[in-house]
Amino acid sequence: MDDQDLVRHVLNGNRGAFELLIDKYKQLVSHMVGRVVDREQDHQEVCQDVFLRVYDKLEEFKFQSKLSTWIATIAYRMSINFIKKKELTLVDNENVDDLIKDRLIEYQSPHTNLASKDSSVFINELVMLLPVQYRSILTLYHLEEKSYPEIKEITGLPEGTVKNYLFRARKLLKERLELFLETEEL
Numbered sequence: 001m002d003d004q005d006l007v008r009h010v011l012n013g014n015r016g017a018f019e020l021l022i023d024k025y026k027q028l029v030s031h032m033v034g035r036v037v038d039r040e041q042d043h044q045e046v047c048q049d050v051f052l053r054v055y056d057k058l059e060e061f062k063f064q065s066k067l068s069t070w071i072a073t074i075a076y077r078m079s080i081n082f083i084k085k086k087e088l089t090l091v092d093n094e095n096v097d098d099l100i101k102d103r104l105i106e107y108q109s110p111h112t113n114l115a116s117k118d119s120s121v122f123i124n125e126l127v128m129l130l131p132v133q134y135r136s137i138l139t140l141y142h143l144e145e146k147s148y149p150e151i152k153e154i155t156g157l158p159e160g161t162v163k164n165y166l167f168r169a170r171k172l173l174k175e176r177l178e179l180f181l182e183t184e185e186l
Contacts, residue, residue, distance in 0.1 A: 036079035
């Protein structure tokens with residue numbers, strides 16, 4: 001079933017179609033929310049709220065963009081609003097290096113060193129230490145394979161800013177990986 005059929009069935013009251021929509025886009029929503037909202041309890045709450053909003057606003061969706069882009073936009077904006085509403089502090093560049101150093105110290109013991117063999121877990125932790133905009137755009141581009149225009153639509157940022165943030169995110173991630181590799185050699 002394509003997205004247009006899926007939306008039509010949901011709008012006609014088919015609960016099974018809405019469950020299919022949730023299954024199809026739950027990973028996208030989880031990625032978007034997870035890059036902004038750290039706490040698992042808050043993450044789950046925001047994800048549920050996103051799908052409630054999708055359901056409430058679905059009749060307004062006119063397929064002027066991809067359904068995935070529209071849902072990602074809702075997830076991103078609701079996550080940002082959640083952070084602002086809760087007045088949660090976001091990681092900024094000044095604090096990132098200290099957090100990275102603390103994390104690297106944790107990885108120096110033999111036990112955690114063995115646990116760190118799963119590089120994707122470690123890289124994900126480093127990504128989560130990036131500023132919110134950087135990690136969101138990095139996720140959209142690399143994990144969700146969104147184009148620059150789609151990311152622009154989701155985040156509301158100009159395309160040049162999207163490209164700049166993606167460049168900076170990659171650069172910060174590379175620097176931190178190099179810092180870790182240098183520490184590992186010692």
